[in-house]
Amino acid sequence: MTSLFDPYDKSSWYFGQMSRQDATELLMGEKEGGVFLVRDSNSIHGDYVLCVREDSKVSHYIINKIQQSDHTKYRIGDQMFPDLPNLLAFYKLHYLDTTPLIRPAPRKIEKVIAKYDFDGSDQDDLPFRKGDILTVISKDEEQWWTARNTLGQVGSIPVPYVQKYDGGQHTQGCREHPPTVSTAPDLTTRRPPTNNIQQRKLPAYARVKQVRVPNAYDKTALKLEVGDVIKVTKMNINGQWEGELNGKVGHFPFTHVEFVDSETGDTTEDS
Numbered sequence: 111m112t113s114l115f116d117p118y119d120k121s122s123w124y125f126g127q128m129s130r131q132d133a134t135e136l137l138m139g140e141k142e143g144g145v146f147l148v149r150d151s152n153s154i155h156g157d158y159v160l161c162v163r164e165d166s167k168v169s170h171y172i173i174n175k176i177q178q179s180d181h182t183k184y185r186i187g188d189q190m191f192p193d194l195p196n197l198l199a200f201y202k203l204h205y206l207d208t209t210p211l212i213r214p215a216p217r218k219i220e221k222v223i224a225k226y227d228f229d230g231s232d233q234d235d236l237p238f239r240k241g242d243i244l245t246v247i248s249k250d251e252e253q254w255w256t257a258r259n260t261l262g263q264v265g266s267i268p269v270p271y272v273q274k275y276d277g278g279q280h281t282q283g284c285r286e287h288p289p290t291v292s293t294a295p296d297l298t299t300r301r302p303p304t305n306n307i308q309q310r311k312l313p314a315y316a317r318v319k320q321v322r323v324p325n326a327y328d329k330t331a332l333k334l335e336v337g338d339v340i341k342v343t344k345m346n347i348n349g350q351w352e353g354e355l356n357g358k359v360g361h362f363p364f365t366h367v368e369f370v371d372s373e374t375g376d377t378t379e380d381s
Contacts, residue, residue, distance in 0.1 A: 117198035120177030123214040126248060130159075130170060137163040137214055148173075148194065155323045158194070160186065160201075161319050162286045164208045171206065173197065191249075220246040222257070222272035236265025243275055251363075314342050316353070316367035332360040340367060 121304035126134070128149040137145055140163050143363060151172065158173040167171045173194070174185045191197040201211045216287030222244050228298045236257055238244060244257040244267060257267045273359040318338040332340070332355050340362065344352040 117195040134168045137168045143209040147215045221275040226271045234266050291305040316340050316369050320366040323352045331371040332362045
């Protein structure tokens, strides 16, 4: 059967965090071989797993992310590739065990309905109005997801502003009572108050209070371990701050740190 998929369309084949069992159940629901998905490895951070429907089983092939000097390569078996799209393109034409890759597994469509108006304050945000129906593309963070509206526009949405849509809710008239400041959820989990930013003199030091393992594709994100002390150099209004840790410069979410007096000092403000 002819392979019909774009290996560079990451959103079609990358399923992010997913258990082996869930991947197996999803692919066993497909009748043809060659249906696949790529998920994060649950045992090794940064590695991936290529899950493929083959004959009467689902195979799980580990993809190791190899750092060589300034270059990153991806290894599956004895084959090495510069990136995941090249790896998938190779297996469109070559057999894994009993089949090449034919098409990505279909995603379960999840929709949400807006409970409040959201104007957005960042260029990556997706503005919406109360009652709008949005399709969830990925759940990137606990409080922020990526979604698409009915016009095909894609961006970040605040999870507290939406709720699951089952198709039976009525949207007509939903905008008659716009939310007040007191009814709309607080979004400071991502966007820190402007006055706090203005009061803090930079550079400043902050201690990590929550572990963070960044997406393997984001080379500018800092990996955080509890107790690490970051030299904060810039505090962006979108909540993604910039700083230096262990000689590496990159960005990190402000919710994962708290300021300290010095590089080894005590906490100076509440989280």
